[in-house]
Amino acid sequence: MNTIRFGHHWAATTGGIMALVALTASGCGHDTAGTPTGVANVPAATATPALTASGAPTGSTVTCGSGTSAPDAAHTASDSPTPEGISRSLHQIGWWGGMSITVRRATVNRGGALTLDVTYANLGDQAASPSATATIRTASKSIETTSTVPEIPGGGNAPGTITADLADTSCDLSAVLDNVALIYGGPADNQTTIPLNPATSVDSVAPRTVPLTTHMAQDQIQIDPSGATITPSYVAGERNKTTVAVKIKVTCGSSCAAGGYNVDREEFSLRAPDGSTVTADTRSPYCCDALYPETVSDSARNILVFVVASPVSGKYTLSYNNKQLTDAGTLPAVADLAL
Structure with a gap:
């Protein structure tokens, strides 16, 4: 299983909160105990400065969905504030x-729009x-996505976007992202x-490739496996199945029968270390x-795919x-592959 780990550093920002109650002679006085009169149950201020694109306070306030505000602070060194x-x-x-x-x-906006x-x-x-059937998983639900799916030439790459509506009005957007994952497959x-x-x-x-230099023959038919690519099966319902794709060259030399031979993929099999075939x-x-005599078949499409149990090793x-x-008395061709 391929795993990739990255450091996660927390960076704090500060915001000042100041409450100023001005008492005037005509508005409020004090009782004998020093408690202001004319002011009942004054709540503590909870507003935070909004941020500009540069991260500087604008002087306005941002109210979180819970009715209170909290610093829109980056939890990781990789987080940057945007106006939204x-x-x-x-x-x-x-x-x-x-x-x-x-x-x-x-990128996530207040309200939960994710890109x-x-x-x-x-x-x-x-x-x-690329597949467009991806979902977003949060701590509490799975959400459908919308994707751009460009056609990409073989061996090429291209940018794309995936969007989803988290429908999350949490104030701490860094924590929101910390609990989101992009999922392919069910x-x-x-x-x-x-x-x-x-x-x-x-x-x-991650897919992996194994170079092969083995040779196998059944009478005049020569088969040369030149490599294998090992990949998880992406077919629905094939959890714990792996595909082994073997590239082959097939030849029949000058001594090949004039009437020729047919070679079909059903004639190829792969036996695992546990004996399953x-x-x-x-x-x-x-x-x-x-x-036919002097035939060489070495197309890029000469690939045999075998679906075997995971993991593949041995x-x-x-x-x-x-x-x-075989009916004429020639033993089948065999070759051991170290995968």
Whole structure:
């Protein structure tokens, strides 16, 4: 599980509160005990100066939703006041649906209007748009979001925004952000949780790649796995499932049968260290090949995807079983993959 931690420092600001009661001869006197007369139950002043864009008091007051005011102080060194609320700089990174998602800034206004500035990075080699199905979680509820979802070229990145209405009128906006997280996926999925509190770790699993240099053959059919990418499954309901995507090159040399062979993804399987075995999934970009003498198939789409139990660690065995060759007495091809 990939975790990212950031320091959380508290910075205090001060505001003066001054109550001045002017007593005039015609308005108020004192009783013999020294208590002002003509003034009943005078409350303590609770107003705070409002802030300009630079953070300086304007001389007006800001009243919090509770009916009292409190300093609009930055709780962290990354918080900056705005005329309407606060803005927090962040660098929280999570992964979801083939994208790296970096939350760079969170802005919340009085009343709870939240805007997240994010950067999406497309980890694949095909153009794609990031998922728009994100939610905001607070201490008490989940809230739907609205997202900009630009199409991003393979290997590229693009900015985006995510907005939500927290419907929160708390005066301490830094504390509000401290209890908010951006969530991708539901309870039955491999969720990604990106907190807006920089002191709280991101809960997400980064994809990882494993170079492979193994070789396998069944008679004239040669198969060379050249690498694997290991990623949590982002399919709904596949919590605790991981995808292993194996890139392969398939060849048949000069001695290949003139009539050729068909190679299908259903002929590939992957056995886990516990002995469980799965065949290549239909979500594999690779489907099939027709092999003839001197055929070399090495497309970027030659990727077999296997859906296995999490976590992925240890020795896995990749097998290729061409039934035509097996029926003729040739053993299936096998190769061990250290994942």
